[in-house]
Amino acid sequence: MTKISMTVNGKSVSGEVEGRTLLVDFLRKDLRLTGTHVGCDTSQCGACTVHVDGVAVKSCTMLAAEADGATVATIEGQAAPDGTLNTIQAAFQEHHGLQCGFCTPGMVMAAADLLKNNPKPTEAEVRHHLEGNICRCTGYHNIVKAIMAASGQDVSQLAAE
Amino acid sequence: MPKDSGIGASSKRREDIRFLTGTGQYSDDINIHGQAHVYFLRSDVAHGRINKIDTAAASAMPGVVRIFTGADFEGIGGLPCGWQVTDRFGAVMKEPAHPVLAQGKVRHVGDPICAIVADTLEQAKDAAEAIELDIAELPAVVNMKDALKPTSAKVHDDLSDNLCYDWGFVEDNRDAVDQAIKNAAHVTTLELVNNRLVANPMEPRVAVGDYNRANDESTLYTTSQNPHVIRLLMGAFVLGIPEHKLRVVAPDVGGGFGTKIFHYAEEAFCTFAARQLNRAVKWTSSRSEAFMSDAHGRDHVTKIELALDADNNFTAVRTETYANMGAYLSTFAPSVPTWLHGTLMAGTYKTPLIYVNVKAVFTNTVPVDAYRGAGRPEATYQLERVIDKAARELGVDPIALRRQNFITQFPYATPVAVEYDTGDYEATMAKLEEIADLSGFEARRKASEAKGKLRGLGVNCYIEACGIAPSNLVGQLGARAGLYDAATVRVNATGSISVMVGAHSHGQGHETAFPQVVAEMLGIDENMIDIVHGDSSKIPFGMGTYGSRSIAVCGSAMVRATEKIINKAKKIASHLLEASEADIELKGGHFSVKGTDKSCAWGDVTLAAYVPHNYPLEDIEPGLEETAFYDPSNFTYPSGAYACEVEIDPDTGKVTVERFSAADDFGNVINPMIVTGQVHGGIGQGIGQALLENCAYDENGQLLSASYMDYAMPRASDVPFYTVDHSCQTPCTHNPLGVKGCGEAGAIGSPPAVVNAVVDALQSGGFKHVTHIDMPVSPSRVWAAMNG
Numbered sequence: 046m047t048k049i050s051m052t053v054n055g056k057s058v059s060g061e062v063e064g065r066t067l068l069v070d071f072l073r074k075d076l077r078l079t080g081t082h083v084g085c086d087t088s089q090c091g092a093c094t095v096h097v098d099g100v101a102v103k104s105c106t107m108l109a110a111e112a113d114g115a116t117v118a119t120i121e122g123q124a125a126p127d128g129t130l131n132t133i134q135a136a137f138q139e140h141h142g143l144q145c146g147f148c149t150p151g152m153v154m155a156a157a158d159l160l161k162n163n164p165k166p167t168e169a170e171v172r173h174h175l176e177g178n179i180c181r182c183t184g185y186h187n188i189v190k191a192i193m194a195a196s197g198q199d200v201s202q203l204a205a206e
Numbered sequence: 207m208p209k210d211s212g213i214g215a216s217s218k219r220r221e222d223i224r225f226l227t228g229t230g231q232y233s234d235d236i237n238i239h240g241q242a243h244v245y246f247l248r249s250d251v252a253h254g255r256i257n258k259i260d261t262a263a264a265s266a267m268p269g270v271v272r273i274f275t276g277a278d279f280e281g282i283g284g285l286p287c288g289w290q291v292t293d294r295f296g297a298v299m300k301e302p303a304h305p306v307l308a309q310g311k312v313r314h315v316g317d318p319i320c321a322i323v324a325d326t327l328e329q330a331k332d333a334a335e336a337i338e339l340d341i342a343e344l345p346a347v348v349n350m351k352d353a354l355k356p357t358s359a360k361v362h363d364d365l366s367d368n369l370c371y372d373w374g375f376v377e378d379n380r381d382a383v384d385q386a387i388k389n390a391a392h393v394t395t396l397e398l399v400n401n402r403l404v405a406n407p408m409e410p411r412v413a414v415g416d417y418n419r420a421n422d423e424s425t426l427y428t429t430s431q432n433p434h435v436i437r438l439l440m441g442a443f444v445l446g447i448p449e450h451k452l453r454v455v456a457p458d459v460g461g462g463f464g465t466k467i468f469h470y471a472e473e474a475f476c477t478f479a480a481r482q483l484n485r486a487v488k489w490t491s492s493r494s495e496a497f498m499s500d501a502h503g504r505d506h507v508t509k510i511e512l513a514l515d516a517d518n519n520f521t522a523v524r525t526e527t528y529a530n531m532g533a534y535l536s537t538f539a540p541s542v543p544t545w546l547h548g549t550l551m552a553g554t555y556k557t558p559l560i561y562v563n564v565k566a567v568f569t570n571t572v573p574v575d576a577y578r579g580a581g582r583p584e585a586t587y588q589l590e591r592v593i594d595k596a597a598r599e600l601g602v603d604p605i606a607l608r609r610q611n612f613i614t615q616f617p618y619a620t621p622v623a624v625e626y627d628t629g630d631y632e633a634t635m636a637k638l639e640e641i642a643d644l645s646g647f648e649a650r651r652k653a654s655e656a657k658g659k660l661r662g663l664g665v666n667c668y669i670e671a672c673g674i675a676p677s678n679l680v681g682q683l684g685a686r687a688g689l690y691d692a693a694t695v696r697v698n699a700t701g702s703i704s705v706m707v708g709a710h711s712h713g714q715g716h717e718t719a720f721p722q723v724v725a726e727m728l729g730i731d732e733n734m735i736d737i738v739h740g741d742s743s744k745i746p747f748g749m750g751t752y753g754s755r756s757i758a759v760c761g762s763a764m765v766r767a768t769e770k771i772i773n774k775a776k777k778i779a780s781h782l783l784e785a786s787e788a789d790i791e792l793k794g795g796h797f798s799v800k801g802t803d804k805s806c807a808w809g810d811v812t813l814a815a816y817v818p819h820n821y822p823l824e825d826i827e828p829g830l831e832e833t834a835f836y837d838p839s840n841f842t843y844p845s846g847a848y849a850c851e852v853e854i855d856p857d858t859g860k861v862t863v864e865r866f867s868a869a870d871d872f873g874n875v876i877n878p879m880i881v882t883g884q885v886h887g888g889i890g891q892g893i894g895q896a897l898l899e900n901c902a903y904d905e906n907g908q909l910l911s912a913s914y915m916d917y918a919m920p921r922a923s924d925v926p927f928y929t930v931d932h933s934c935q936t937p938c939t940h941n942p943l944g945v946k947g948c949g950e951a952g953a954i955g956s957p958p959a960v961v962n963a964v965v966d967a968l969q970s971g972g973f974k975h976v977t978h979i980d981m982p983v984s985p986s987r988v989w990a991a992m993n994g
Contacts, residue, residue: 079228079231079232080227080229081228082408082460083234084493085913087914087915090408090914119228120228121229123227137222138218138222138223141218141879141880143219143226144715144887145225145407145408145409145460145712145713146221146224146230146460147409147460148408148460149225168927172923173922176921176922176923179914179919180922181407181463181890181891182408182713182887184887184891184928185920185921186886186927190927
């Protein structure tokens with residue numbers, strides 16, 4: 046067992062993990078931060094996307110021990126302390142960018158990563174950026190729309206509904 | 207002006223808050239103190255005889271609690287099938303045993319052999335590697351037509367062959383259909399495959415069994431679309447636990463699409479093992495496990511013939527379909543290629559004579575059952591493809607050929623036993639022409655050609671049957687369950703309301719849409735109403751969510767219960783207002799006396815019901831809670847017209863969907879935003895089936911597509927924005943809301959539109975020999991067809 050410590054959503058945490066423990070399992074099982082989800086075994090679906098030192102990472106692809114000393118952000122830390130949704134979360138609700146909600150935490154974290162580096166993405170750039178995040182419910186229409194809206198773009202003329 | 211609350215308002219979803227903040231509670235988020243974990247050792251061969259299972263070494267491994275095998279389930283019921291089909295000769299289908307853990311033989315890759323329960327999942331997995339299995343591999347039955355040859359190996363040794371049933375519908379039409387085809391001016395024939403799919407909700411299945419020995423109560427937390435159905439099937443037919451000692455909870459569920467309807471071995475195992483071990487037992491599927499244990503969908507091989515007279519009127523349809531059942535009968539598997547498929551073969555057309563033959567076949571593959579649309583996509587695909595092919599053979603416009611044959615009078619009794627109550631197929635087609643800008647297509651085609659691309663337009667119509675019912679009819683057709691639903695409306699003393707509903711929401715937004723209905727009826731704020739679902743201990747009963755039935759069936763039960771509430775509340779109000787009950791009106795959350803200025807508020811009445819000091823106790827009971835069960839008198843029949851435009855890169859064969867438009871008639875709509883989202887999602891899955899997805903087995907029954915690296919799910923860049931309209935509304939005539947259901951339409955209507963568009967692109971590009979390409983229309987298939 047290895048002792049690790051990191052900052053998660055602004056709080057210092059520590060724990061003991063096996064060498065084979067994945068970051069997602071440390072978050073879900075040890076820290077009980079169950080908002081980060083596991084949807085596949087092959088790093089395809091992106092439901093487990095978190096930020097490690099400011100970069101979007103699939104937490105099923107990283108060992109917990111590798112995140113020792115890192116700063117980690119998960120979906121639980123995205124809203125304000127009083128519960129107010131951040132811009133991306135609010136846009137997802139406004140534009141019905143989620144249905145079952147299972148892929149949603151990963152989508153929100155991936156979108157935040159995109160908008161940090163590309164504040165006004167085109168439709169094609171949004172779709173390309175979501176290559177590693179699968180949604181089975183929405184057909185992506187409202188996810189793409191929500192992310193573009195969160196970037197401050199007018200989405201009212203994107204497609205008739 | 208769009209409404210801002212009640213029926214017809216696009217109310218924002220209240221469930222979104224928890225999903226967007228990571229505070230939803232899915233089954234895998236549930237952990238019970240002291241729980242053990244189970245890992246299933248599954249067959250890695252498609253067909254084999256189990257000679258020996260040696261668990262001695264594995265049992266001694268660290269953390270192992272107990273290892274179960276099929277022997278532990280001898281004398282315990284297998285997984286039941288919920289639908290019995292009678293074949294065209296009057297005999298009932300073959301129904302093999304479906305043990306919880308394999309007994310004697312393994313019959314598909316993924317068939318569970320041993321269940322290793324240990325303190326941690328890692329320990330259970332480690333121990334699984336120490337189990338010694340001696341399995342003699344047998345020839346695998348994979349191809350359906352080969353499976354029916356007398357020389358084929360048998361999936362089930364105790365059955366005479368691999369044919370589950372040979373179904374004919376309507377059998378009495380058989381000779382007349384044959385005659386009509388013989389006498390037709392033109393017959394178009396098409397052979398096609400409806401590809402095997404895996405539903406792939408993003409949340410893998412989970413089961414957590416718990417047991418309280420002190421009161422002999424079992425609880426199962428499971429990823430289910432219908433917890434009461436699981437309680438009934440598992441309690442009564444597998445484990446013998448009476449309902450009052452068995453609670454089934456389906457908390458937040460991350461998508462279903464049909465595959466979470468069925469009762470699975472893992473659910474029964476975890477419930478059983480928790481009782482045996484007096485300890486909670488948890489199982490979470492990996493994605494690879496999901497591919498080899500979730501019921502698959504579709505997998506039909508069909509020949510369809512369409513007969514037309516000299517004026518291009520459809521005179522007959524004849525089909526022959528081989529439907530894969532897989533190795534065992536999943537819960538509703540037999541109903542899918544029969545009653546959910548044959549009854550839809552009229553489509554939106556007045557074809558007078560129809561005969562459907564379905565041979566259901568056992569193979570050494572994962573069981574196949576309902577997936578979004580279930581039978582109706584298969585019916586729509588073959589019909590709409592053969593009509594397109596006929597139009598091309600006859601040199602007529604495919605839209606005009608459809609229009610000419612539309613049903614225009616309602617109600618309409620089809621020759622395949624169902625009666626459409628309402629519809630207006632011309633209206634949805636006209637709406638489609640408008641929203642898809644079909645008149646601008648030729649200009650877009652020229653623009654594509656100028657870029658060196660081929661461009662095609664595919665149009666099709668669909669009809670589906672939702673809210674399957676009534677119970678006495680489906681009972682005659684072989685259903686072993688009723689298909690009603692239930693709701694309890696509990697009005698609290700201060701006027702807030704909890705509505706306990708039998709439908710289950712796993713993405714459909716019931717927690718938002720259902721209160722809109724009650725709020726509209728009572729004239730109170732939506733936020734005073736909460737929906738409770740998914741827990742058999744909290745709700746009266748329910749058949750769950752599938753077949754786009756929730757609002758049409760459970761919503762109707764909720765309306766009936768709310769009507770009872772209104773009746774009782776008016777009695778209380780008439781007492782408080784000292785007026786005749788007949789003069790009481792409820793409007794805007796206030797009770798008033800007709801023609802006077804006397805009124806009292808909703809809260810005055812609800813408080814009186816629970817603090818009955820001034821109350822007609824001699825006439826009515828205190829309290830304000832009502833339950834209703836609703837059993838519909840017919841299916842509902844949503845319909846629509848879809849258009850797809852594709853571009854094909856002639857150098858690579860790659861197809862891209864450039865435009866997709868859908869004009870649907872769902873009857874009345876409760877929440878347009880949610881309905882639009884349902885259509886989007888269905889279209890996404892339909893494009894997936896048409897272009898990308900394929901569950902593939904090799905000739906030895908090895909599953910080739912068992913991860914997201916091998917099974918191509920649509921990504922954001924594989925689809926365009928969709929244009930969706932549901933302003934054409936012919937309300938259902940037989941349910942109180944006039945609603946029809948919208949959950950499956952997109953997945954039913956989109957595959958034929960895509961494939962029709964691909965064929966159109968190739969034909970117009972000069973590839974006249976290409977009249978059909980099977981799904982998924984992958985670049986290699988398109989390229990091969992172009993160069994074939």
